[in-house]
Every structure is written in C-alpha cells, then in structure tokens.
Amino acid sequence: MGNVLMVANYEPDVGYAWNFIQQFWVVLAKKFPGRCHLAYPLHGAVPAVISDAGIKIHWQNMRDKSSTDFIRQHRIEHVYLTDWTGLNPLYARWRLAGVKDIVVHDHVPGDPPPARGWKGALKASLNSLRVMSPTQCLAVAEHVTKRHIETWRMDPSICVTVTNGIRPFTVDPSLRPSVRSELQLPADAKVFLIVGRATKYKGVDFAVRCLAKLPAHVHFVHVGDGPDLDEFRKLARELNVAERMHFLGKRSDVQRLMTGCDAAFHPSRGEAMSLAILEYMCAGLPPVVPSLPSVSVAVEHQVTGLVYQNLNVEAAVSALGALADDDALRARLGSAAHAKVLSSYTIEQTMRTFDEKIAIRA
Structure with missing residues (x-):
C-alpha cells in the first residue's frame, strides 16, 4: 500500500471546528503508522496532537497545480479531504498521478435544494464516470448524506454517514454563583447561552431582535468572535438590550460558563451537525433551534429541546419565553437532552464508525 494524504483547508492553528476534524487525522495515523502525510496550505504552529501522532507535515496547497507533482513525489495512493466539492477536475489529475482512493468528508453547513433538470442530469452523468468524483463521500449526518445523493447526485452506494459526536463531560453546579457574579447577572435572570462565530449566518442578529421582544429577566450570553461582532453590539x-445581551468574545472556558446558564439558543441559518448544540445538550441546557433540518437534526421538539419555525421571530420568542418561565420544562428537556448525547452522539461512536466505514484500507 502507498501513502495516505490528509488535506487541511486552513493554517494549523486556526482553531474552531478544525480542532475536532484533526481527530480523524489521528485515527488514520494510528491505522496507517508511518504512512500518513498532512498538507497545510498555510504556515502555522502545528498542534501537539498532530506532531505526537507521527504524521509527516507539509506546507503545500493541494488546490494548486503543483499538487500533482507532490502526490508523485510522496507516493500518495489515498487522499482524505475535508469539505471539498463532489466534482473536481483535480481528482482526475491526482488519479493519473497514482491516487487510488479519494474520500471527501463533508462538514459543510446548509440545506441546499436537490439538483433537478439538466443540472441534475449533468452531475449524475459526470459522477457515473468515476473520474472527477470521489471514491467515497462521508457525511456528518443523514441530511448531509441526502445532500450528496440529491444535490451532488452521487451514487448512493458510495455515500456513508458518520454522525458527529462529542466527548461527554459534566458541569460543576457549584461554579454557578461565581459565573453569574462575573457576568453581573441579576438573581432572577433566566440565561440562554449562544455559542458560535459572530456572523449573520449564525443568526446572532436574529437573536438580538428576539431578545428585544422578551421580558427583562431574560438574558443572552454569546461566546465567539467574528467579523460582525461590533455590528451586533451596535444593534x-x-x-x-445591551445590558441583557452579553457578548463575551472568544473564550476557552465555555463548559464553565454553561454552569451559569439555564438553556441555550442556536438561531443559525445552517449547520452540518452542530457540535455546539451537542455540547448544550450534554450540559443539560435544552436548546431552542430553528426548523431547518441541518440545525434541528439532533433536537426532538418537546423531548430534548424546542423547535421554532425558521426565521419567525414571534415563534422563536414564544419558545424562548416558554422555556424561560417553566423550570419543570427546562429540567425535563435538559435531562432528556443529556441522555440523548450519551446514547447517540459520543466521539467514541463517531471514531469507531469512521474507522469501520472509511474506504481507505490497509
């Protein structure tokens, strides 16, 4: 067997979801010791978890034409990509250079419509050639697998779901008084946690508009930085509602902050399989989410959280208000949410399925 190449899309210290994605690289490194290469498009500080895994690091943009020479030089036969497209002329060039397997692991957010008419027919025809398309498409949730089949028009036989998961954790309720004191929250405040990039796509502006229609004892705590943060503060x-909308910026103590909150709000305009929502649930914070399949996939309405009609402020406000004012409802949903993560969304389950189903074999 030849060597395996993993491809990063950003510099190694970018953080965010890439801290999760690199765990898949470590699994491959253990599966194929001494044969794994990792290409970063930009220089940066390589995380210790990657260095310790014995992965050979390269500074190479695989979207560049020089990627073909790189593949030949390092005898690459298997390529593992994250969030690349379903059809790409580079795949054909790499195959001519010796690549046997190309696996695309799709974490891209959104709810695109099916490809129909001539566009759908063209995609299906190109995919049938198996030249510019992957050997296998991995999806982080069933709705993403559906996207591969209906929007990318891939052969269903190469589409596999590897559901995202998190490492279970427990929150320390004794930290609640100190967290709420730090955030200067009133004693009677009902606090919703929002974790995500400060961008309009994550729906933070929608959250601010909802807060303006909620009673004074409801507060939102937002964790995350991003290009639209100043605009949200201005709004x-x-x-x-500036005194009730707490923008904390980027933090490394989210699990500690969870102890000071009562529930969660995730008004995103699209996800793949949100790790933030799974973390809310694990912490026993019932989430309020829109009806988009990509956002609500892990949440069962009135069982593990509340689902409102997407982009409907009044519907979101009604759900948020109901959860803020009903202690018993929060407790019931939070307990069920925690149990659901432990039964269905752990990182151990994710990595075991990934190891079993990925098309790259020793």
Missing part, C-alpha cells in the same frame, strides 16, 4: 444598543 443591541439600538434595541435597548
């Missing part, structure tokens, strides 16, 4: 001031 909160304009709507007179």
Whole structure:
C-alpha cells in the first residue's frame, strides 16, 4: 500500500471546528503508522496532537497545480479531504498521478435544494464516470448524506454517514454563583447561552431582535468572535438590550460558563451537525433551534429541546419565553437532552464508525 494524504483547508492553528476534524487525522495515523502525510496550505504552529501522532507535515496547497507533482513525489495512493466539492477536475489529475482512493468528508453547513433538470442530469452523468468524483463521500449526518445523493447526485452506494459526536463531560453546579457574579447577572435572570462565530449566518442578529421582544429577566450570553461582532453590539444598543445581551468574545472556558446558564439558543441559518448544540445538550441546557433540518437534526421538539419555525421571530420568542418561565420544562428537556448525547452522539461512536466505514484500507 502507498501513502495516505490528509488535506487541511486552513493554517494549523486556526482553531474552531478544525480542532475536532484533526481527530480523524489521528485515527488514520494510528491505522496507517508511518504512512500518513498532512498538507497545510498555510504556515502555522502545528498542534501537539498532530506532531505526537507521527504524521509527516507539509506546507503545500493541494488546490494548486503543483499538487500533482507532490502526490508523485510522496507516493500518495489515498487522499482524505475535508469539505471539498463532489466534482473536481483535480481528482482526475491526482488519479493519473497514482491516487487510488479519494474520500471527501463533508462538514459543510446548509440545506441546499436537490439538483433537478439538466443540472441534475449533468452531475449524475459526470459522477457515473468515476473520474472527477470521489471514491467515497462521508457525511456528518443523514441530511448531509441526502445532500450528496440529491444535490451532488452521487451514487448512493458510495455515500456513508458518520454522525458527529462529542466527548461527554459534566458541569460543576457549584461554579454557578461565581459565573453569574462575573457576568453581573441579576438573581432572577433566566440565561440562554449562544455559542458560535459572530456572523449573520449564525443568526446572532436574529437573536438580538428576539431578545428585544422578551421580558427583562431574560438574558443572552454569546461566546465567539467574528467579523460582525461590533455590528451586533451596535444593534443591541439600538434595541435597548445591551445590558441583557452579553457578548463575551472568544473564550476557552465555555463548559464553565454553561454552569451559569439555564438553556441555550442556536438561531443559525445552517449547520452540518452542530457540535455546539451537542455540547448544550450534554450540559443539560435544552436548546431552542430553528426548523431547518441541518440545525434541528439532533433536537426532538418537546423531548430534548424546542423547535421554532425558521426565521419567525414571534415563534422563536414564544419558545424562548416558554422555556424561560417553566423550570419543570427546562429540567425535563435538559435531562432528556443529556441522555440523548450519551446514547447517540459520543466521539467514541463517531471514531469507531469512521474507522469501520472509511474506504481507505490497509
């Protein structure tokens, strides 16, 4: 067997979801010791978990034409890609250079419509040639697998679901008073946690507009940085909710902050399989989410959280208000959410399925 190449899309210290994705690289490194290469498009500090796995690091942009020479030089026969497209002319060039297997692991957010008409027929025809398409498409949730079949028009036989999961954790309730004191929250405040990039795609502006329609004892705590953070702060001031909309920026102590919160709100306009939602659930914070399949996939309405009609402010406010005012409902949903993560969404389950189903074999 030749060597295995994993391909990063960003510099190694970018953080965010790539801290999760690199766990798949470590699994491959253990599966194929001494034969794994990792290409970063940009220089940066390589995380210790990657260095310790014995992976050979390269600074190579695999979207560049020089990628073909790189594949030949390092005798690459198997390529593992994250969030690349279903059809790409580079795949044909790599195959001519000696690549046997190309696996695309799709974490891309969104709910695109099916490809129909001539576009759908063209995609299906190109995919049938098995030249510019992957050997296998891995999806982080069933709705993403559906995307591969209906939107990418891939052969269903090469589409596999490897459901995202998290490492279970417990929160320390004794930290609640110190967290709420730090955030200067009133004693009677009902607090919803929002974790995600400060962008409009994550729906933070929608959250601010919802807060403006909720009673004074409801507060939102947002964790995350991003390009639209200042705009969201300005909006909160304009709507007179700045004292109840707590923008904390980037933090490394989210699990500690969870102890000061009562529930969660995730108004994103699209996800693949949200790790933040799974973490809310694990912490016993019942999430309020929109009805988009990509966002609500892990949440069962009135069982593990509440689902509102997407982009409907009044519907979201109604759900948030109900959860804020009903202690018993929060407790019931939070307990069920925690149990659901332990039974269905652990990182151990994810990695075991990945190891079993990936098309790259020793």
